[in-house]
Amino acid sequence: DTAVSQTPKYLVTQMGNDKSIKCEQNLGHDTMYWYKQDSKKFLKIMFSYNNKELIINETVPNRFSPKSPDKAHLNLHINSLELGDSAVYFCASSQVAGADTQYFGPGTRLTVL
């Protein structure tokens, strides 16, 4: 009965590859987010979707493309992976956009070799 789940938990890949990370929430929330946490532990928002519509798109390379097939899922596809993409990626959800509380998934540790 995990609230926000992500797969995979660990992802090791070569530079130049394309990979996807999946996120699902079973809380019935309307809004989902993707965050990147780098080696210095800075947590930065990348995207936010509300009811499958993109509402926040921070300065992120267009190699990153989020996709929301329904409001319970927000997947992140990354093309042409680079060394600097190595980080932990967290998915989160909240009841509505800008709500008090965001619930985070367990994170996906991406390592690009």
Added chain:
Amino acid sequence: GQNIDQPTEMTATEGAIVQINCTYQTSGFNGLFWYQQHAGEAPTFLSYNVLDGLEEKGRFSSFLSRSKGYSYLLLKELQMKDSASYLCAVKNYGQNFVFGPGTRLSVLP
């Protein structure tokens, strides 16, 4: 733009009280959050302040002064399990969240 500042590391003793400060500069302030993150785990919500004053939740309290762009998280009766990073985050009217760099707290026996 937005800027959030927190001390990088703090150390305290089990049973003591510790105050973690957060200063911010932002336009269109619409709330401040504190999250706890244990090593290798996801952040978990601790508190939310949108009006000035103190919010108390058990051993944890959070204070906000909007005029000073300042908040603190107060942890009482520290326990070993409180060793974690504490992230301050600010929300603006564009519903965007900006997280601070986090403060790594070590609780010693």
